[in-house]
Every structure is written in C-alpha cells, then in structure tokens.
Amino acid sequence: MKPVDLHHGAATDVGHVRTVNEDSFLVAPPVFVVADGMGGHAGGDVASRIVVEEFARLVERGYDPRRGAEHVSDTIARAQARIVEYGEGQRAEHPRWHAGTTAVVAVLVDDAGTTKWLLANLGDSRIYRFDDGRLDQVSVDHSVVQELVDAGSITAEEAAVHPERHVITRALGSPEGVRPDFFLLPLSAAERLLLCSDGISGMIPDSEIAAILDAVHDPRDAADALVRAALDAGGRDNATAVVIDVVGLVHDDSYDSERQLASLEDKLGARP
Amino acid sequence: MSESTGHPRQLSTGSWYAVLGHRVTLLLPGEERARVAGLWELVDGGADFDEVLDGLLAGGIRALGGFVLVGHGEGTRALVRGGVTLTLATADGDAVVSGDGEGMWADRTLHGVTGGAVVLEGGGPADQVLVSGIARVGSLSFGDSAGVDGAGAVTPPADSHAPQEEPDRAEESRPVAEPVAQAPEPEQAEPSEPVAPYEPVADVVPIEAATSEPTTGAPETGEPLTFGAPTDEDPTPTGEQPAIAEPLADGHAVLDVHDGRDDHDGHTTVGPPADSFVRPGIPGQELAPPVVSRPVAKLVLSTGEVVEVDRTIVVGRAPEARRFASSDQPRLVTVASPQHEISSTHLEIRPGAGADHGSAVVTDLGSTNGTVLVQPGLPPEDLQAGIAVSLIPGAILDLGDGVTIQTTNP
Structure with missing residues (x-):
C-alpha cells in the first residue's frame, strides 16, 4: 500500500445536558473510529471505549491492507465479544444493566494495488464525504426511520422529527451479532471525510455541516467548529467529530467537462 | 452463530x-x-x-x-x-x-x-x-x-x-x-x-x-434486541436512564425520567433487527447469490484487463462500492477516461440470480453518458439506468472513451 499523507482533526464534547461523555474516538492513521455508546452507568462509555481499544490494538499489531474488510470485521467481532462479556459480568450485580454502541470506521486499504478508503458502519453514527464543495452522506443509518425513508413511507424531512428516530436496528452489544455495512471509495472521491456521532448530525443540518467543512480549511479547526456548532444548537447529546483530509489530492475534473456535458445535451436533446 | x-x-x-x-x-x-x-x-x-x-x-x-x-x-x-x-x-x-x-x-x-x-x-x-x-x-x-x-x-x-x-x-x-x-x-x-x-x-x-x-x-425472531438482558419487563432496553418508578411516601409513584425530552441518547434504543434489508442499491433487482462457486463469465476489457465474474464487478473511472458485507466485497475495476465520458461509478456486472442464474447481468448505475450494449445478432441498445440486462457470451458493452467490455464464457 502506498503511504498516503493524511491530515486530521478530532473534537468531542459532553454537551450541555449529559453528565458523561459516552462517545469515544480513535485517530491513529490510517485507522479512524467514532463510537457512540448507549446505556448509562459505566455502560455506554465502556462499550464505546472497547471498540476504540480494539481498533487501537489492530493498528498496533498492523493489518494486511489487502484484507481490510476481513480485519475490520474481525475487530468489530472482538469488540462485540468483549462488550457482551462485560455486560454479563455487570448484570450479575445489576440485572437491568445494558450497554451498546454504534461504530463508524475509516481505514486505508489496498484494493488491487490502489489505496482506497474502506468505511464501515453499524448504527446511526455517520460518515460523510466532502468533495468538490458537495456534502454526501456515505453511510446509511441502521435505524427505523432510515428504513421508512428507504421504503418511501416518509421523507428525510419527516424522518428528522419522527417519534421513532432514535431507534436503531443494529449496534455492537446486541446479542444478535453484528453485521457492519462496508463501503469502498477511491481516495479521489473524498477530499475530506467526516466521521461523527449523532450529537453532531442530529443537532445541526447537513447544510451547516457542509458550510463548516467548506469554510474551515484546517481539519482540526473544522472538527472543533462542528462540535461548537452542535453545542450552540443546544448540545443535547455528546458530540464527536473526526475530520480527515487526504493531502495532495487534486480534483481530477478536466477543464472542459462542463462543456462536454452541454454539447452532449445538445446532440441528444436531453441530458443523458 | x-x-x-x-x-x-x-x-x-x-x-x-x-x-x-x-x-x-x-x-x-x-x-x-x-x-x-x-x-x-x-x-x-x-x-x-x-x-x-x-x-x-x-x-x-x-x-x-x-x-x-x-x-x-x-x-x-x-x-x-x-x-x-x-x-x-x-x-x-x-x-x-x-x-x-x-x-x-x-x-x-x-x-x-x-x-x-x-x-x-x-x-x-x-x-x-x-x-x-x-x-x-x-x-x-x-x-x-x-x-x-x-x-x-x-x-x-x-x-x-x-x-x-x-x-x-x-x-x-x-x-x-x-x-x-x-x-x-x-x-x-x-x-x-x-x-x-x-x-x-x-x-x-x-x-x-x-x-x-x-x-x-430461523434467525429472525422479530424480537427487539435486548442486549443480552434477561427478558424481564425492562421498560428501557438501552435507555440512558431507565425509567424507574419510585414509590413515594404517600403511595404515589414518580417516573424518574431524568433526561430532557429531546435528549438524543437518552432515547436511543435498539429496535428489532432489520431482516428484510435490501443491501445493494438497485431496487427491484434480485440479489446476486452471495457465493458463486465458479465464475459465470469472463470480461475482456479493451484495456487488456481480464476480469472473472465470480462476484459483483463495479466498473468506472473511479468506482465506489456501497453497502456490502465483509464477505461479499465487490471488485472495483478502474478504467481510464481522459475525455470523462465514463462516469466515476458507471456500471456493474454481477452473477445473475433467479431466472438469470448462471449468466452475468449488467446494470448501468445511472452513468452520465450511458452505456451501449451489443448482444450477438441483435441491434445495439442503450442500457436504461438501474435496469438489469442478462449478457449473452459475445456481448459487447461500450462505456465511452473507447472503452469496451466483451463478455466471454469463463
């Protein structure tokens, strides 16, 4: 795998309402993780920390970049086993104890000789990419409302205020086992990646996230600005943002791509 | 498992x-x-x-x-x-x-x-x-x-x-x-x-x-995830603060819901597992069988590259794969397109399922300039974005910019 120069920044805040920050994040190039724990009382924070620890261990040990998905999926499975085990220990004393966590992961992998982003998602934390001035949510939430949106039953706007918007359908710590979704992106498709907990994406609209990512050049400042914006919007949840820039990435749209599209439109009578 | x-x-x-x-x-x-x-x-x-x-x-x-x-x-x-x-x-x-x-x-x-x-x-x-x-x-x-x-x-x-x-x-x-x-x-x-x-x-x-x-x-029980808790009547399976009814001296009960009404995590719960999740984003199309024991076709690209269709193949100028499981990672095939006629994620070819079992199936993934398909003995046709077409051996796909893909037997 060719080494890639990454600039990154991360910020987290407990918010204005909660007493414990149950979010955890890992910034260990080429591995980045955000985990949003659920279940109070030495629950969510431990669960999210376990995920981060396991990925830190993966970085320490090193991984075969050609088998990225396998490594990530194994690491998530190890974290899952530890969370379940920890939960069983806790429940011996507190029968109603629960813990779970979401996870979003970005790692650099080698796909047939080319370095790419391998992204993984479980739950409703999010991965966005910011490319050419456009913000695009890459991960697909594992949530009840997302399924309703997919099915066409409700719109994205209705989802934001839906009563079941906090019900997620997959998470680490559930006894059903975990099935992360994976995504593979060429580096050129994402000048900037954002990993965040729903304390960011649930507090400020995508348009504001895009504006911050566009305006703030340094990834460290961008992460800070995102968390601050979430706090200013109410800070009702732990907010965590990790911003990663691929350095030296030149956008490869050729000088005449717009003109080509226009001429094709002329020839075909409509934009194909 | x-x-x-x-x-x-x-x-x-x-x-x-x-x-x-x-x-x-x-x-x-x-x-x-x-x-x-x-x-x-x-x-x-x-x-x-x-x-x-x-x-x-x-x-x-x-x-x-x-x-x-x-x-x-x-x-x-x-x-x-x-x-x-x-x-x-x-x-x-x-x-x-x-x-x-x-x-x-x-x-x-x-x-x-x-x-x-x-x-x-x-x-x-x-x-x-x-x-x-x-x-x-x-x-x-x-x-x-x-x-x-x-x-x-x-x-x-x-x-x-x-x-x-x-x-x-x-x-x-x-x-x-x-x-x-x-x-x-x-x-x-x-x-x-x-x-x-x-x-x-x-x-x-x-x-x-x-x-x-x-x-x-059957793995899907439709029951909500409970995080391994004994299935007691816990009201908040993963709630930040379980709502505990505390009896007061006068016999009334008070619900201890401590977090604000809009507090995010306090309300985040894990619902029933999503069983009928359609993974890849082509609505109405049958999924490729997760495991194909041998390739259903071979693709010969005009670039000289030869690719076997034993999994989903995504072709484009800078292709991306979305939403797959760790076991069915698609193969991304990058083709050069100096004129940018080829979209970054242009089309996919996968082993067919159901009626198309045993053959390769092509779908244009909404490419900007489209794809032309020439099946042997048939006039050229434009692929409709999102509509899967079964490929006969000998079929040729034209992506633009001089890039063609020929389908042959494996």
Whole structure:
C-alpha cells in the first residue's frame, strides 16, 4: 500500500445536558473510529471505549491492507465479544444493566494495488464525504426511520422529527451479532471525510455541516467548529467529530467537462 | 452463530461432509470438498433450502455423484441423489427417500416429520452431536430418529465438555436405539456407494420434540434486541436512564425520567433487527447469490484487463462500492477516461440470480453518458439506468472513451 499523507482533526464534547461523555474516538492513521455508546452507568462509555481499544490494538499489531474488510470485521467481532462479556459480568450485580454502541470506521486499504478508503458502519453514527464543495452522506443509518425513508413511507424531512428516530436496528452489544455495512471509495472521491456521532448530525443540518467543512480549511479547526456548532444548537447529546483530509489530492475534473456535458445535451436533446 | 434454537444432529465419523445449519442439512461426498467451503458460507448465513440448492448446483450437476439436502421448514423437503437412502420418521410411519431411481434425484416433501436418518458408510457409533457446522460423517440422524433404523447406532453423546451444544433429545432417543445397520464393511471405497439396504424398525415413537424442531432455527425472531438482558419487563432496553418508578411516601409513584425530552441518547434504543434489508442499491433487482462457486463469465476489457465474474464487478473511472458485507466485497475495476465520458461509478456486472442464474447481468448505475450494449445478432441498445440486462457470451458493452467490455464464457 502506498503511504498516503493524511491530515486530521478530532473534537468531542459532553454537551450541555449529559453528565458523561459516552462517545469515544480513535485517530491513529490510517485507522479512524467514532463510537457512540448507549446505556448509562459505566455502560455506554465502556462499550464505546472497547471498540476504540480494539481498533487501537489492530493498528498496533498492523493489518494486511489487502484484507481490510476481513480485519475490520474481525475487530468489530472482538469488540462485540468483549462488550457482551462485560455486560454479563455487570448484570450479575445489576440485572437491568445494558450497554451498546454504534461504530463508524475509516481505514486505508489496498484494493488491487490502489489505496482506497474502506468505511464501515453499524448504527446511526455517520460518515460523510466532502468533495468538490458537495456534502454526501456515505453511510446509511441502521435505524427505523432510515428504513421508512428507504421504503418511501416518509421523507428525510419527516424522518428528522419522527417519534421513532432514535431507534436503531443494529449496534455492537446486541446479542444478535453484528453485521457492519462496508463501503469502498477511491481516495479521489473524498477530499475530506467526516466521521461523527449523532450529537453532531442530529443537532445541526447537513447544510451547516457542509458550510463548516467548506469554510474551515484546517481539519482540526473544522472538527472543533462542528462540535461548537452542535453545542450552540443546544448540545443535547455528546458530540464527536473526526475530520480527515487526504493531502495532495487534486480534483481530477478536466477543464472542459462542463462543456462536454452541454454539447452532449445538445446532440441528444436531453441530458443523458 | 450458534443459537440455542437450532436442532442437534447425531453423527458418526466418516468420509462424507455434513454441512449443518438451522434451516438445512446437507451431505456431500468427501471429494466435494471445494463445494463444501462455499456452501458452508451460505448455510451459516441462514440460507434456506432453495438458496442452498442454487449454490449446490452452481458448480454443475454432472460431477456431483450424490448428495442429500434436507430443508427444515414448515414441511420437510428432501432431495437425494446417488445411491443414498434417507429415512424420515413421521407420525404415520417411516418414509424412505432413495436416490437410486431413474431420476436426476428423488424429491419428497413431508409434513409432520419427527426425525430422520441417513447412513452413508457403516462403522462408528453416532456419538457426536452438532447443531451447526461442518463435519466429516459416516451417518447422520436428527430429531426423533430413535425409530429410524439408520440411526441405530446412536449412543449417548459424549459428556458436556464437547464443544458442541448438548441436545436433550439425544438422551431420549437412547433407550429405543437398536443397532441394526451394522453393515460390517469397514472403509467402503467409494463414499458415493453407501450402505443401501436397511429397514426401518416398525414402531416409531414420535416424541413431541419434533414439533418444535424445524422452524425454530430461523434467525429472525422479530424480537427487539435486548442486549443480552434477561427478558424481564425492562421498560428501557438501552435507555440512558431507565425509567424507574419510585414509590413515594404517600403511595404515589414518580417516573424518574431524568433526561430532557429531546435528549438524543437518552432515547436511543435498539429496535428489532432489520431482516428484510435490501443491501445493494438497485431496487427491484434480485440479489446476486452471495457465493458463486465458479465464475459465470469472463470480461475482456479493451484495456487488456481480464476480469472473472465470480462476484459483483463495479466498473468506472473511479468506482465506489456501497453497502456490502465483509464477505461479499465487490471488485472495483478502474478504467481510464481522459475525455470523462465514463462516469466515476458507471456500471456493474454481477452473477445473475433467479431466472438469470448462471449468466452475468449488467446494470448501468445511472452513468452520465450511458452505456451501449451489443448482444450477438441483435441491434445495439442503450442500457436504461438501474435496469438489469442478462449478457449473452459475445456481448459487447461500450462505456465511452473507447472503452469496451466483451463478455466471454469463463
């Protein structure tokens, strides 16, 4: 795998309402993780920390970049086993104890000789990419409302205020086992990646996230600005943002791509 | 993957492969090692009878000397090929399904099956128990097979140190067990010629266990995730602050909901697992079989690159793959497009499913400039974005910028 120069920044805040920050994040190039724990009382924070620890261990040990998905999926499975085990220990004393966590992961992998982003998602934390001035949510939430949106039953706007918007359908710590979704992106498709907990994406609209990512050049400042914006919007949840820039990435749209599209439109009578 | 809801099978060691899941029991001769690996992925993933059959036949049937495939569902469906005999116990007596006949295979669907047994090779005692997994077997029985003579040699399972799950039913079946099929021909040369003649013992004693046997293995229960908690009446499965009703001195109760009404995490709960999640984003199109044991086509690109279609292939100027599982990572094929006529993620070619099984299927993923397909003997057609088209060998895809893809036989 060719080494890639990454600039990154991360910020987290407990918010204005909660007493414990149950979010955890890992910034260990080429591995980045955000985990949003659920279940109070030495629950969510431990669960999210376990995920981060396991990925830190993966970085320490090193991984075969050609088998990225396998490594990530194994690491998530190890974290899952530890969370379940920890939960069983806790429940011996507190029968109603629960813990779970979401996870979003970005790692650099080698796909047939080319370095790419391998992204993984479980739950409703999010991965966005910011490319050419456009913000695009890459991960697909594992949530009840997302399924309703997919099915066409409700719109994205209705989802934001839906009563079941906090019900997620997959998470680490559930006894059903975990099935992360994976995504593979060429580096050129994402000048900037954002990993965040729903304390960011649930507090400020995508348009504001895009504006911050566009305006703030340094990834460290961008992460800070995102968390601050979430706090200013109410800070009702732990907010965590990790911003990663691929350095030296030149956008490869050729000088005449717009003109080509226009001429094709002329020839075909409509934009194909 | 092991769940207590699975049903245990008693095994004796031998040279055949048993691939055991919650919904199917599959037996393959020892030489079918290559198929076993792929099929285990399917079976372990909770595939049903039809899916496993698809996967089993994907490698062609000519070379497949014998097999036994049993689907455990509402009814029990059994396919038997080759000189193998499966005995199924029902309340009305035993049914024998033998692959000896003229047909491609014997196919029976029975209801109220309480157990079953098949003897592939004589020999060892059926002293192993497996709920889910792969094993080398010489005979296999499941459910209330006590009356079925194939399982005659069932002995009580080894003690609970065995890594497999311990079935209660094995204990019940022990007293009735009667060794009959002790065909003393150790080490049959061809596993595909198993011991044929044995007769079911007359008095089958169906045990009520059979009723709970088949369907329970279905992985989706529709129950909300509970994070391993005992299924007590906990009101907030993962709530930040469980709402605890604290009785006050005057006998009233106060709900201790501490977090603000809009607090995010305080309300985040884990709902029922999403079972019918359509993974790749092509609505209305059947999914590719997760495992294809051999490529359905070969793609020859004008760039000189040759790609086999044994999984989903995504072609484009800078292609991306979205929403896949770790086991079915698509292959991304990048083609140069100096004029930018090719979209970053232009089209995908995948092994067909359902009616298109065995051929490659192309879908334009909403490319800007479109794709032209020329099938042999047909006029060129423009692919409609999102509409899958089955590819005939010899078909040529034109992506623009001089890049073409020719489909050939693998």
